[in-house]
Amino acid sequence: MIIYISSILTKKDIYGLRIWTSGIKKLKDGVMRTKLLQEIESCRNQMISIAASTSLTDEEVLKLSKELDVLLNQYQKYEETLK
Numbered sequence: 001m002i003i004y005i006s007s008i009l010t011k012k013d014i015y016g017l018r019i020w021t022s023g024i025k026k027l028k029d030g031v032m033r034t035k036l037l038q039e040i041e042s043c044r045n046q047m048i049s050i051a052a053s054t055s056l057t058d059e060e061v062l063k064l065s066k067e068l069d070v071l072l073n074q075y076q077k078y079e080e081t082l083k
Contacts, residue, residue: 029082032078033075033078036071036074036075036078037075039071040068040071040075043064043067043068043071044068046064047061047064047065047068050064
């Protein structure tokens with residue numbers, strides 16, 4: 001026996017599901033944003049720490065700088081998708 005969901009759910013139920021799924025999406029977006037910001041902060045702190053003990057032209061500092069650029073670009077693209 002096949003029962004179609006649309007025949008069981010009322011308009012109120014469907015509206016509730018839309019709110020629930022949009023809430024889940026916002027939660028995932030918030031987790032994604034938080035994780036990305038944590039990675040940016042960690043990379044930035046690492047880069048500053050190594051630069052302070054070596055030099056701004058140290059290979060590790062340059063590597064971290066490039067990594068930070070990638071993370072910042074990812075964050076900017078992510079924020080643009082939310083608009």
